Amino acid sequence: MRTSSPVRWPLAGLAALVLLNAVHDPGFLKVMLLDGHLYGVPVDILTQGSRTMLAALGMTLVIATGGIDLSVGSVVAIAGAVSAVLLQGGHSLAVTLAGAIGAGLLAGSINGTLVARLGVQPIVATLILMVAGRGVAQLVVDGQVIIIQRPAFAYLANGFLLGLPFAPLLVAALYGAAHLVLRRTALGLFLEAVGDNETASRFAGLAAARIKAGAYVFCGGCAGLAGVLAAANIRAADAYRAGENLELDAIFAVVVGGTALAGGRFTILGTAVGALLIQTLTTTMYNLGVPPAVAPVPKALLIIGVALLQSEKISRWLGGLGRGKTA
Amino acid sequence: MRAWQRFAGRNLPLLVTALIFAALFGTAAHFYDGFFTARVFIGLLADNAFLGIAAVGMTLVIFAGGIDLSVGAVIGFTSIFTATLIEQHHLAPGLAWALALAAGAGLGAGMGGLIHFFRLPPFLITLAGMFLARGAGFWISTESVGISHGLFARISGYELVLGPVVFPANALFLLAVMLAGYVVAQHTRFGRTLLAIGGNEQSALLMGLPVGPAKVAVYAVNGLCAAVAGIVATLYTGSGNPSMGLGLELDAIAIVVIGGTLLTGGRGHMLGTLLGVLIFGTIQAAILFDGRLSSWWMRIVVGGLLLVFILLQRFFLRRK
Numbered sequence: 001m002r003t004s005s006p007v008r009w010p011l012a013g014l015a016a017l018v019l020l021n022a023v024h025d026p027g028f029l030k031v032m033l034l035d036g037h038l039y040g041v042p043v044d045i046l047t048q049g050s051r052t053m054l055a056a057l058g059m060t061l062v063i064a065t066g067g068i069d070l071s072v073g074s075v076v077a078i079a080g081a082v083s084a085v086l087l088q089g090g091h092s093l094a095v096t097l098a099g100a101i102g103a104g105l106l107a108g109s110i111n112g113t114l115v116a117r118l119g120v121q122p123i124v125a126t127l128i129l130m131v132a133g134r135g136v137a138q139l140v141v142d143g144q145v146i147i148i149q150r151p152a153f154a155y156l157a158n159g160f161l162l163g164l165p166f167a168p169l170l171v172a173a174l175y176g177a178a179h180l181v182l183r184r185t186a187l188g189l190f191l192e193a194v195g196d197n198e199t200a201s202r203f204a205g206l207a208a209a210r211i212k213a214g215a216y217v218f219c220g221g222c223a224g225l226a227g228v229l230a231a232a233n234i235r236a237a238d239a240y241r242a243g244e245n246l247e248l249d250a251i252f253a254v255v256v257g258g259t260a261l262a263g264g265r266f267t268i269l270g271t272a273v274g275a276l277l278i279q280t281l282t283t284t285m286y287n288l289g290v291p292p293a294v295a296p297v298p299k300a301l302l303i304i305g306v307a308l309l310q311s312e313k314i315s316r317w318l319g320g321l322g323r324g325k326t327a
Numbered sequence: 328m329r330a331w332q333r334f335a336g337r338n339l340p341l342l343v344t345a346l347i348f349a350a351l352f353g354t355a356a357h358f359y360d361g362f363f364t365a366r367v368f369i370g371l372l373a374d375n376a377f378l379g380i381a382a383v384g385m386t387l388v389i390f391a392g393g394i395d396l397s398v399g400a401v402i403g404f405t406s407i408f409t410a411t412l413i414e415q416h417h418l419a420p421g422l423a424w425a426l427a428l429a430a431g432a433g434l435g436a437g438m439g440g441l442i443h444f445f446r447l448p449p450f451l452i453t454l455a456g457m458f459l460a461r462g463a464g465f466w467i468s469t470e471s472v473g474i475s476h477g478l479f480a481r482i483s484g485y486e487l488v489l490g491p492v493v494f495p496a497n498a499l500f501l502l503a504v505m506l507a508g509y510v511v512a513q514h515t516r517f518g519r520t521l522l523a524i525g526g527n528e529q530s531a532l533l534m535g536l537p538v539g540p541a542k543v544a545v546y547a548v549n550g551l552c553a554a555v556a557g558i559v560a561t562l563y564t565g566s567g568n569p570s571m572g573l574g575l576e577l578d579a580i581a582i583v584v585i586g587g588t589l590l591t592g593g594r595g596h597m598l599g600t601l602l603g604v605l606i607f608g609t610i611q612a613a614i615l616f617d618g619r620l621s622s623w624w625m626r627i628v629v630g631g632l633l634l635v636f637i638l639l640q641r642f643f644l645r646r647k
Contacts, residue, residue, distance in 0.1 A: 068450070118641055123394065123450060124590045128637065131577050132630020138623035248454060261448055293465030293569070300458035304441065307452065311445040 009309070010257050010273040017280045025287060037160045041283065046168040047158070049279030051076075051226045051233075053171045053272060055246050056253035057178060058108075058222030060271045061215040063254050066195040066263025067115060067122035069216060072223045072250055074133025075107045076243025079227025081140040084148055084237030093152050101224040107133070108220020112213030130247070137239035146237045157232035167229055174222075179268050188266075191215065195263030252299065253278050256306050340587030340594075343639065344602045347585075347632075351609045359616040365492045371608030376497035376563065377402065377556040378575060379604040382582040383508035384552025386600045389583050390512065391545050392525035392592025393449040397438065397456035398553040398579055401431050402572030404464035405557025410472040410567020420478050428554045434460060435550020439543035453546075457576070464569035471568040474561070483562045500559045504552065505601055511548075512597040521545055525592020581629050582607050584636050606632070 021028040021041075031040035055072050062069045083100040091099075107129055114125035148154070159166040182188030193201040194208045202208040226246065231237045257274030259266040281302065285295045308314050356363035372379065381398045388395045405427045412423040438456045442449050487494040494502075512518040520541045523531040532538045561567055580590075586603030588595025610628050614620045 114637075118638065120637055120641060121591060124584075124637055127577070127580065128630050128633045131581060131633060132627050135623040135626030135630065138621070139627065143621055143623065248458075251451070251454075255451070261451065291465065291469065293469050294462045296458035297462035297466070300455040300462065303451065303455045303458075307447050307455075308441075308445060311447055313445050 007258065007267065007270045007273055010270055010277055013256070014273060014277045014280060017277065017284055021280075021284055021287060028287070033163070037163050038165065041287075043165055045276065045279050045283050047165045048283075049275055050157075050167040050171045051229050051243075051246065052249045052253055052279055053168075053275040054174070054222050054226040054229065055250035056257075056271045056275045057171075057175060057268070058219030059247075059250040059254050060257075060259055060266050060268060061178075061182075061191060062122075062219045063251075063259055063261060064191045064195045064263055064266035065212045065215045066198070067212065067215065068126065068251065068261075069108075069111060069219045069223075070123065070126040070247050071107060071111060071129035071133055072219070072226075072247035073243040073245060074130050074137065075104050075220055075223035076227035076230055076246055077134050077137035077239050078107065078140065079104050079224040080231035080237040080242045081137040081146075081239050083153070083228050083231055084146040085140055087148055087150050087153060088146060093150070096153070097228060100228045101221055104220040104222070104224020104227065105217055106220070107223070108217040109213070111220065112216035115216060116209040116213035134239065137242075141237055141239050143239075145239075148231060148235045148237065153232050154235050155232075157229045175268060175272055182268065192263075192265050195265075197264075249275075249278055252303050255303065255310070260310065261307075338596065340589075340636075340639070341596050341599050341602070344585065344587045344599050344606070348602050348606045348609065351606060351613075355609060355613040355616065359613065362612070362616060367612060369492065369494060369498050371605050371612060372501050373495045373498040374611070375604050375608045376501040377560040377572070378578055378582070378607070379501045379601075380504045380556040380559060381553055381572075381575060382579040382586075382600050382604060383504050383597070384549035385576075385579045386508065386583050386586070386588055386595065386597055387512060387518070387521055387545050388449075388549045389580070389588055389590060390518070390521040390525050390592060390595055391542060392528070393442065393542070393545065394453065394580070394590075395435075395438075395456075395546060395549050396450060396453040396576045397434070397460055398549065398556070399572035399575035400457040400460035400464065401434065401550060401553035402557040402560055402575060403569050404460040404467075405431060405554045406561045406571045407464045407467050407472065407567040407569040409558060409561055410474050411467050413476055414472050414474055414567075420476060424558055427558060428551055431550040431552075431554025431557070432547045433550070435553075436543055436547035438550075439546030442546065443539050443542045461569070468567075468569060471566045473566045479562060479565060483565065497559060497563055500555075501604075504555060505597070508552075508600070509597040512595075517541065517544070522593055522595070525589075525594075527593070578607065578629070581633050585629075585632050587636070589640055590637070 018029070028041050031038055031042055055076070059069060059072065079100040082103045083096045086096040086099045111126050111129060114120045114128070115122050155166060157167050161169055182191070190201070190206055190211050193204070193206060194211050198208050227243060230242050253275035254271050255261055255274070256277055257267060257270030257272070259270060278299070281298060282295060285298065286292070361367070381402065385395060385398060408430065409420075409423045409427045412418040412426065413420055434456060438452050441447055441452050483496055485496045487499060520531070520536050523534065523536055524538055524541060528538060557572070560571055582603035583600055584590055585606055586596070586599030586601070588599055607629065611625060614622065614625055
């Protein structure tokens with residue numbers, strides 16, 4: 001029934017923001033080739049936005065099942081702490097990555113078990129790790145900020161592959177893989193079915209609990225990898241600040257991208273655009289000289305606006321205006 | 328015996344909370360010298376006064392099946408807002424406080440209106456409210472503003488002496504708000520309406536209860552509580568700070584849940600929230616008394632308690 005693409009609104013928003021920036025600062029869109037690497041504000045947005053995009057990818061699946069994961073920021077802190085400690089212990093990069101992502105998967109499976117097996121409300125279940133997770137991360141690093149001096153690790157966040165920044169490439173590959181797995185198989189449909197009506201999908205023969213739990217585990221894994229990128233970006237594990245408010249940015253990206261918070265449908269492309277929109281908004285405010293502390297205000301207005309647009313009442317009004325009659 | 332059984336059946340979570348508090352306080356008193364004193368006990372209330380006040384409002388919101396993530400940010404906003412008005416614009420403290428209370432209640436009512444009329448998820452709207460309030464606070468000033476007005480020193484220095492027990496002003500504020508919250512929650516039509524909405528909004532509507540006004544009002548009351556908490560916090564520290572109350576909403580929610588209130592709404596007791604504040608304070612004081620345990624154990628223990636209580640609630644609900 002919906003013939004128009006769900007991505008058009010976030011895309012239009014992104015285009016408007018880019019236009020605003022380009023008018024304000026003509027150098028905004030300029031991308032240069034220095035030492036065989038690409039540089040420029042758009043490249044920065046992609047690089048800095050890669051963590052939000054990653055967290056938002058996992059969040060998309062969780063929200064598709066009608067859930068929410070508030071623990072993403074804390075899991076980022078845990079994964080960063082684990083990777084710093086492993087690197088300090090002289091372990092190889094592979095072991096470190098496995099450890100950090102494994103920590104994320106473990107956190108995700110705790111959330112998944114609580115939500116899918118024990119039937120705890122998602123906000124409540126993930127609140128536990130949100131509260132305790134940062135404490136666990138500080139326990140892992142013993143309250144210190146551990147400096148990471150491994151060039152290969154820093155490459156993950158700030159390196160270049162064939163002149164292109166590595167982190168966005170990695171994230172793009174993951175988005176592509178997720179799209180293939182979810183949209184070229186029935187898995188995406190299963191997720192939507194569980195999010196739409198869990199009981200009905202169980203009666204239809206779906207392993208609803210397993211699908212739900214799987215979404216949380218995947219989200220935890222994404223948060224783990226985002227934690228690695230966050231630690232690699234600043235070359236340190238900061239258990240106190242790492243991933244601060246990342247869960248909010250991720251949820252915003254998903255909602256702005258057009259995925260329904262009530263669950264039942266999702267768009268991976270929309271989430272990618274939503275995450276870019278959030279990051280561009282942040283960069284725009286830096287460019288316009290808005291103090292970083294005030295930056296949350298436009299974000300808040302944006303999210304209220306998008307939530308209102310998605311609400312039934314408003315869409316009925318708008319529908320009434322546009323077409324005269326709606327079903 | 329019957330009456331006792333009925334009381335126990337209805338208030339089982341409350342009893343569990345009371346037992347946990349007694350066990351925690353007893354254990355701490357056993358291990359640490361000088362813990363089992365009235366001073367420490369009053370300190371549990373005084374040191375967590377503004378957290379407790381915020382938890383009272385949060386209890387009411389959670390009664391109605393909602394959630395409010397903006398309280399920490401409203402505390403920060405209130406703190407810097409009143410401090411700037413009093414110090415830099417030389418407003419009378421009473422007027423500054425009245426404006427802050429109106430701002431808190433207004434933000435709450437606005438969020439409640441959005442949540443009710445457009446059927447938007449409470450956590451999303453209050454998240455936006457948190458960003459708004461925190462951003463507005465930092466907009467006023469990014470640095471803390473010291474308050475030299477004499478009234479502040481007089482109020483925060485006040486102590487009520489009852490025999491051997493000394494109540495600092497903070498503890499009195501908390502007890503007063505707790506008492507008001509208790510009356511509203513347990514003995515008014517409004518409190519019962521909230522529980523009915525939390526139990527089943529559709530049924531509450533069919534019963535003819537004023538669901539819409541109650542939902543908007545409860546967020547306004549919670550905003551008011553958060554503003555009061557911000558004023559008390561400003562009195563306590565003697566300065567306005569826009570980053571005050573960072574992450575406090577999580578502690579407030581944890582306290583409400585530990586107090587035996589069902590996070591899905593519909594069941595709970597204001598006394599549980601008082602016990603929750605005491606449990607929270609006991610853990611904090613024990614970690615402080617010990618000296619060897621780092622502060623981050625606080626978060627882990629609170630997370631663990633949350634887990635225990637949520638699982639207990641699941642268990643009780645399943646049996647029903």
